[in-house]
Amino acid sequence: MKKKRTFKEWIESRDGQQVLVVIAFMVIPLLLLFVFTYLPFGKMFGFSFYNMKYVGARKFVGLKNYIKVFQREDCFGALKLSLYYMLGSVVQLGLALYLATILSFKVKGGNLFKGFMFFPFLINGIAIGFIFKFFYTRGFVFDTVLQWCGFKLDSLPYWLKDQRINNYSLVGTSVWRYFGQNMVLFIGAIMSVDSELYEAAMLDGANRFQQFKYIIMPSIKTIITLNVILSITGSLSAFEPPYVITDGANGTGTYFVVMHEIAHTQQKVGLASAMAIVLLVIIFIATILQKLFFKYVFRNAEDEDPRAGIRRQRAVERSIKRQQRLAAKGGK
Amino acid sequence: MNRKKVLSLLTATAMVATAMGCGAASDTAGTTQTQENKAETETTAEATKAETETPAAEAAPAGELTYTTLNIDDYKDLTASIKFLHHKTDRQADGTMDAMIAEFNKEFPNITVTTEAVTDYAEDSLLRLSTGDWGDIMFIPAVDKSDLATYFMPLDTLDNLSAQLNFVDNWQFDNVCYGIPYMANAQGVLYNKKVFSDAGITELPKTPDDFIADLKLVKEKTDAIPLYTNYAAGWTMGAWDAYIGTVTNGDNTYINQKFVHTADPFANPGDGTGAYNLYKILYDACAEGLIEDDYTTTDWEGCKGMLNRGEIATMVLGSWAYAQMQEAGDTPENVGYMPFPMTVGGKQYVNAGGDYNYAINVNSSDENKTAALVFVKWMVEKSNWCYNEGGYTVVKGGKNPDMYAAFDGCEVLSDQPALAGEETFLNDMNSESELSFNAGGNDKVQRIVEAGATGSESFDDIMADWTKKWQAAQEELGIEVKY
Numbered sequence: 001m002k003k004k005r006t007f008k009e010w011i012e013s014r015d016g017q018q019v020l021v022v023i024a025f026m027v028i029p030l031l032l033l034f035v036f037t038y039l040p041f042g043k044m045f046g047f048s049f050y051n052m053k054y055v056g057a058r059k060f061v062g063l064k065n066y067i068k069v070f071q072r073e074d075c076f077g078a079l080k081l082s083l084y085y086m087l088g089s090v091v092q093l094g095l096a097l098y099l100a101t102i103l104s105f106k107v108k109g110g111n112l113f114k115g116f117m118f119f120p121f122l123i124n125g126i127a128i129g130f131i132f133k134f135f136y137t138r139g140f141v142f143d144t145v146l147q148w149c150g151f152k153l154d155s156l157p158y159w160l161k162d163q164r165i166n167n168y169s170l171v172g173t174s175v176w177r178y179f180g181q182n183m184v185l186f187i188g189a190i191m192s193v194d195s196e197l198y199e200a201a202m203l204d205g206a207n208r209f210q211q212f213k214y215i216i217m218p219s220i221k222t223i224i225t226l227n228v229i230l231s232i233t234g235s236l237s238a239f240e241p242p243y244v245i246t247d248g249a250n251g252t253g254t255y256f257v258v259m260h261e262i263a264h265t266q267q268k269v270g271l272a273s274a275m276a277i278v279l280l281v282i283i284f285i286a287t288i289l290q291k292l293f294f295k296y297v298f299r300n301a302e303d304e305d306p307r308a309g310i311r312r313q314r315a316v317e318r319s320i321k322r323q324q325r326l327a328a329k330g331g332k
Numbered sequence: 333m334n335r336k337k338v339l340s341l342l343t344a345t346a347m348v349a350t351a352m353g354c355g356a357a358s359d360t361a362g363t364t365q366t367q368e369n370k371a372e373t374e375t376t377a378e379a380t381k382a383e384t385e386t387p388a389a390e391a392a393p394a395g396e397l398t399y400t401t402l403n404i405d406d407y408k409d410l411t412a413s414i415k416f417l418h419h420k421t422d423r424q425a426d427g428t429m430d431a432m433i434a435e436f437n438k439e440f441p442n443i444t445v446t447t448e449a450v451t452d453y454a455e456d457s458l459l460r461l462s463t464g465d466w467g468d469i470m471f472i473p474a475v476d477k478s479d480l481a482t483y484f485m486p487l488d489t490l491d492n493l494s495a496q497l498n499f500v501d502n503w504q505f506d507n508v509c510y511g512i513p514y515m516a517n518a519q520g521v522l523y524n525k526k527v528f529s530d531a532g533i534t535e536l537p538k539t540p541d542d543f544i545a546d547l548k549l550v551k552e553k554t555d556a557i558p559l560y561t562n563y564a565a566g567w568t569m570g571a572w573d574a575y576i577g578t579v580t581n582g583d584n585t586y587i588n589q590k591f592v593h594t595a596d597p598f599a600n601p602g603d604g605t606g607a608y609n610l611y612k613i614l615y616d617a618c619a620e621g622l623i624e625d626d627y628t629t630t631d632w633e634g635c636k637g638m639l640n641r642g643e644i645a646t647m648v649l650g651s652w653a654y655a656q657m658q659e660a661g662d663t664p665e666n667v668g669y670m671p672f673p674m675t676v677g678g679k680q681y682v683n684a685g686g687d688y689n690y691a692i693n694v695n696s697s698d699e700n701k702t703a704a705l706v707f708v709k710w711m712v713e714k715s716n717w718c719y720n721e722g723g724y725t726v727v728k729g730g731k732n733p734d735m736y737a738a739f740d741g742c743e744v745l746s747d748q749p750a751l752a753g754e755e756t757f758l759n760d761m762n763s764e765s766e767l768s769f770n771a772g773g774n775d776k777v778q779r780i781v782e783a784g785a786t787g788s789e790s791f792d793d794i795m796a797d798w799t800k801k802w803q804a805a806q807e808e809l810g811i812e813v814k815y
Contacts, residue, residue: 053763054462056476133564137629160628163786247566249778250628264455265772266763 048273058270065274075275078255079282081167085238085254088171089231092179097224099179100186101212114187118180125177129244132173136160136245163251170241170252178234182227189220225294232290233283255279397705399488399512400496404440404706411442412703414696415467417460419453419688422656432715436707443703454772468696468704471514471688474771477505477755484510484691485701487708497712498726499686501749512712513686515723517650518669518736518744519574520682522657525668527556527645536670536738538680539604540613543673547622550645559617560635560644561781563627569777571649572614573769575672576607577747578683582676584745587770592757593814597802598795605676608795611780613673614648615791618784627781636660640667648672652687654735655722669735671742680742684724757811765805767798 010016048065052058069075099117103110120128135141136159143156159169193216201211217224239256242248248257255275263272423429424447433445448467450456457473460466461483475483486508487493493500493509503511531550537543547558562568577587582605591597600608617623624630636653638644640661647653651669658664671680690711692704711717718726722733724744750757762768767776776798783789806813 053476054458055479055482133629137631138626140629158626158628161626161785163782163788166628246628247564247774247778249563249566249775250782253775261775262766265768265774266766268763268766 044273045277047270048277050270051268052270053267054269061270065271066278068271069274069278074253074258075255075278078253078258079236081242081252081254082235082238084167084171085174085235086232088175089228089235092175093182093224093227093231095175096179096182096227097186100183100190101216103183104187104190104216105208114184118184120177121181123177125240126244128173128177129240132169132241133245136169160246161250166246166250166252170245173241173245174238178231182231185223185227186220189223190216193219221294225290228294229287229290232286236279236283236286397485397702398492399509399705399709400492402705402709404709407702407706408440409442410440410699410703410706412699413444413446414469414700414703414707416445416447416707417457417466417470418447418449419451419457419471421449421451424449428717428720432711432717435715436710439710440703440706443707445707464695466693468693468700469690469708470693472503472511472691474759476759477503477750480505480510481508481694483694485694485696485705486510487512487692487705496728498724498728499684499746501746502686503689503691504749505755506752511686511689511691512708513689513726514711515652515687515718515721516684516726516746517652517687518682518684518724518739519579519650520669520671520739521673522639522647522649522653523668523670524556524639524642524645524666526663526666527554527642528668530554530642531645537673538675539673540609540616541604543613544616544620544622547617547646548620551622554642554645556643556645557624557638558622558645559614560630560639560647561614561618561623561627562630562632562635562647562649563778563781564630565632566774566778567772568632568649568774569781570768570770570772570774572611572777573773574650574683575610575648575674576769578681578745579672579674580606580610580676582679582681582743584683585748587747588750588758589748589754590815591769592754592761592806592811595803595806595813595815596799598798600795605674609674611777611795612791614777615780615784615794618781619787623781623785627785640664642666651722651724651735655720658722668738670738682739682742682744683747684744685746686726687723757809760809761802761805761811764808765798765801767801 005013011020049060049062050058051061051064099113103114107113123131138158139153142159143153146156147153157165160166197215198211201215206214237256238254239260242252242254242257243260246252248254248261253261259272259275259279262268262275418424418429420429429447429449433447436445437443446467450460453471454473457466457470458475461470461473461475472480472484480503484503488509490501490504490507490509493512497512499513499516500509500511502513503509527550528546531546531553533546533549537546550556550558577591578584580586583590597606598608600606600612618627635644635647636657637660639647639657640663642663654667654669657667671682674680690708692701692708696704713727718724719731719733722735724736725732749755758769759771762771762773767773779789780791780794783791783794805811
């Protein structure tokens with residue numbers, strides 16, 4: 001039996017030192033994570049059960065705030081606007097993937113194009129809001145450009161006033177801002193694909209599209225999944241374009257804008273906290289559904305499944321054994 | 333090996349120490365926050381504390397530090413450094429604020445005043461207030477009146493103050509005033525005199541029907557936009573709320589006392605008055621195409637010059653906007669101000685009231701409190717800021733700018749405060765019903781513009797919806813319906 005060590009001995013031993021250093025290094029990030037992420041979140045979760053303002057007394061109301069979130073028309077009505085942004089994110093990812101594929105092959109001035117397309121992502125969201133406010137103003141930038149192309153001002157719609165298209169206008173700004181970032185992420189992923197694969201594919205007579213479909217797509221599926229999940233989550237919580245450009249008025253108030261209005265103008269902090277929690281749950285559900293969806297879509301692509309290789313090897317081994325058995329039988 | 337060990341241990345301790353520092357800092361932040369959040373329970377305690385502390389202030393020989401008893405000439409040698417948080421970013425930028433402080437320092441050389449202008453004042457100041465880190469003087473944001481004593485020093489009793497100043501009842505609680513307006517606004521309508529005369533309008537409109545008829549004349553005979561809504565800016569839409577009560581009902585007790593107890597405040601009284609007909613003007617103007625072409629991209633800074641140049645005929649805004657419109661172009665003489673076109677019982681009423689109110693931090697040191705009060709008193713009585721901004725005079729018997737000439741013959745009233753014990757009712761109703769009258773409820777007015785311009789909702793449907801929300805809030809809060 002091992003001799004029992006005192007604490008002092010243990011802490012001086014190699015094991016003890018290891019534990020000590022591990023703890024010392026972990027304490028800081030964990031503390032920061034707790035203080036700036038989980039503590040505020042916990043506080044907000046607590047707030048969602050109260051009827052309260054920023055200042056003044058609080059009243060515990062149980063689940064009443066949550067019931068209100070589901071009863072109010074404006075909360076879930078606002079979520080419908082997320083569909084516009086989801087549609088936008090499909091366009092955005094398609095465009096980004098297309099351009100990333102083109103730019104990952106040899107293109108003249110490729111870096112210049114990359115720079116130009118990534119540039120909008122570097123601008124502050126509020127500034128973009130102001131840019132597009134003027135861009136869409138009647139008779140300003142966008143209308144002028146379209147007039148050069150031969151459109152008549154009278155036949156052009158009001159980009160922000162017409163409720164049938166104003167959400168598309170806003171989604172356009174968000175696509176403009178983020179597709180460059182998605183593109184750069186895609187290019188990064190595509191760069192990591194082994195170039196020998198392209199050569200091999202070319203020797204086999206595969207064209208560019210086939211190379212894209214059978215080499216690039218399966219190789220970067222992780223990054224595609226990630227971008228889609230981020231875009232859908234972003235669509236559910238769209239805020240800056242409607243807040244800055246239209247102030248959420250005229251039928252453009254997304255869930256976040258409504259939440260902001262309730263939290264800051266109406267000062268129903270409890271209700272707004274409940275809305276935030278409900279949105280969190282919705283995002284969780286959306287993310288899980290997407291995970292399942294991608295599992296289904298990519299079930300045939302095994303490149304990134306670490307067990308696929310093992311399975312294949314086992315299958316090969318089995319078939320060899322079977323052949324050996326057959327050979328042995330035949331030998332009899 | 334040994335050295336490595338020592339090194340790793342050192343790093344570890346250093347890191348733990350930093351982490352502890354972090355923890356401690358956030359701890360203190362946490363306690364201040366909880367302190368503030370306990371406002372309700374501590375209000376009375378803090379108030380009494382403030383009251384007992386003030387007479388003990390060494391700098392105040394006369395005993396209690398109050399606005400009316402303070403003789404600012406006694407404090408020429410006072411040394412202090414105070415900070416003033418305000419919303420007038422334009423006056424900070426154009427040097428007016430610095431010029432006033434320089435003027436102040438001629439008389440009080442040892443009081444250093446630093447100022448900070450906040451752009452999104454209504455929201456940011458509330459957050460600053462809850463952190464406690466905002467300085468010594470600020471303009472009171474939308475706090476509950478029962479919380480006033482938690483944050484601000486009592487300035488004087490309502491009776492004492494109202495003998496000398498106008499509009500001081502905005503921020504009073506239990507007859508103690510916590511704020512003094514820096515200027516007062518009268519609520520009327522901005523218009524361009526030249527556009528009106530070009531359109532052949534000789535007499536200013538007195539009723540909603542006259543007003544709409546005049547707007548149509550403007551549209552027919554001139555190129556000006558008859559009524560500019562300033563829809564996109566948002567708060568400019570909320571400005572329509574300011575006319576409820578005195579202007580729409582000819583009753584200065586309406587908005588703060590009767591409104592919350594009214595079962596159906598948005599019903600049509602049928603004689604061109606009331607909140608119904610106030611917002612109906614906006615709806616009709618939108619429905620008849622008497623507003624700007626694309627209201628979603630209006631530009632607040634740009635509209636000032638447009639009114640000045642005669643590209644806009646009218647805008648519904650308080651008198652504070654008058655000076656800005658005059659400054660924005662080459663024809664300031666064309667900018668006019670008229671009473672709101674609504675006649676109640678044969679008379680036009682004008683609502684005048686204080687703008688933002690100066691208030692002093694209850695947690696400042698005694699010296700800073702005294703210096704702050706000296707500064708506030710000087711600003712109110714000697715700086716001429718109110719007059720220069722085109723404000724209605726705050727000091728009783730003070731000089732009024734010429735722009736109020738059209739208000740002769742109108743009854744100028746200021747809204748009466750809420751009844752004792754009911755101070756929080758309007759705030760509560762605003763918050764519960766989410767209509768937020770005079771408290772940032774811009775979207776409800778924007779909805780009228782959208783509905784009027786697109787025809788998506790009838791005006792009566794909107795009013796019915798408001799009534800429904802109002803009554804639900806009354807029921808939820810248990811507010812008695814009396815009218």
